[in-house]
Amino acid sequence: DADVTQTPRNRITKTGKRIMLECSQTKGHDRMYWYRQDPGLGLRLIYYSFDVKDINKGEISDGYSVSRQAQAKFSLSLESAIPNQTALYFCATSDTKSNQPQHFGDGTRLSIL
Amino acid sequence: DQQVKQNSPSLSVQEGRISILNCDYTNSMFDYFLWYKKYPAEGPTFLISISSIKDKNEDGRFTVFLNKSAKHLSLHIVPSQPGDSAVYFCAASPYNAGNMLTFGGGTRLMVKP
Numbered sequence: 001d002a003d004v005t006q007t008p009r010n011r012i013t014k015t016g017k018r019i020m021l022e023c024s025q026t027k028g029h030d031r032m033y034w035y036r037q038d039p040g041l042g043l044r045l046i047y048y049s050f051d052v053k054d055i056n057k058g059e060i061s062d063g064y065s066v067s068r069q070a071q072a073k074f075s076l077s078l079e080s081a082i083p084n085q086t087a088l089y090f091c092a093t094s095d096t097k098s099n100q101p102q103h104f105g106d107g108t109r110l111s112i113l
Numbered sequence: 114d115q116q117v118k119q120n121s122p123s124l125s126v127q128e129g130r131i132s133i134l135n136c137d138y139t140n141s142m143f144d145y146f147l148w149y150k151k152y153p154a155e156g157p158t159f160l161i162s163i164s165s166i167k168d169k170n171e172d173g174r175f176t177v178f179l180n181k182s183a184k185h186l187s188l189h190i191v192p193s194q195p196g197d198s199a200v201y202f203c204a205a206s207p208y209n210a211g212n213m214l215t216f217g218g219g220t221r222l223m224v225k226p
Contacts, residue, residue, distance in 0.1 A: 043216040045213060091150035101147055101162060102159070104156030107155075
């Protein structure tokens, strides 16, 4: 079983719709991150959370919001999707105590028509 | 402006030869550098890292070199194998391995049998 699970894996939706991408982890890590990947731009940080009550904006947070419902869950919402939010989205986790590199889920491919 | 750049979008190498992937950065505050490897339909997986107090780190067939004065790092794979064919991302952090990462755009490596 995957340590970091993202759902759905693929989603096609229309402009203006509200979308939620979910991430859950069984690694017991305290830190969680959302990135988006676009061709040639690598992965860019959208939001990150160091604990349940902690939410921080990343490089490209406009048009997105997040919720850290529990230590193991971190969801990303697009309140009103637009076509330039079509991308591959990755959730990642890391652990403050062990200082190991971030561990990624397998991604959600989102297409907005 | 991208703070971490991988100027070669793709690289093709013969099996058994050396693969050299390059990465440049502009932010002097970066203190820790990582390479991630990504296969299609999977999330990035951590490969190797180096802190700024070192200039070389080796792990089996993979070696990362850091030139702080030039703000340049490279990943050497020797010998290259067909299974190494993937997209490689360089990433940097101002703190440590488990903290926020800034990624380069990636280099697609193709190792030909």
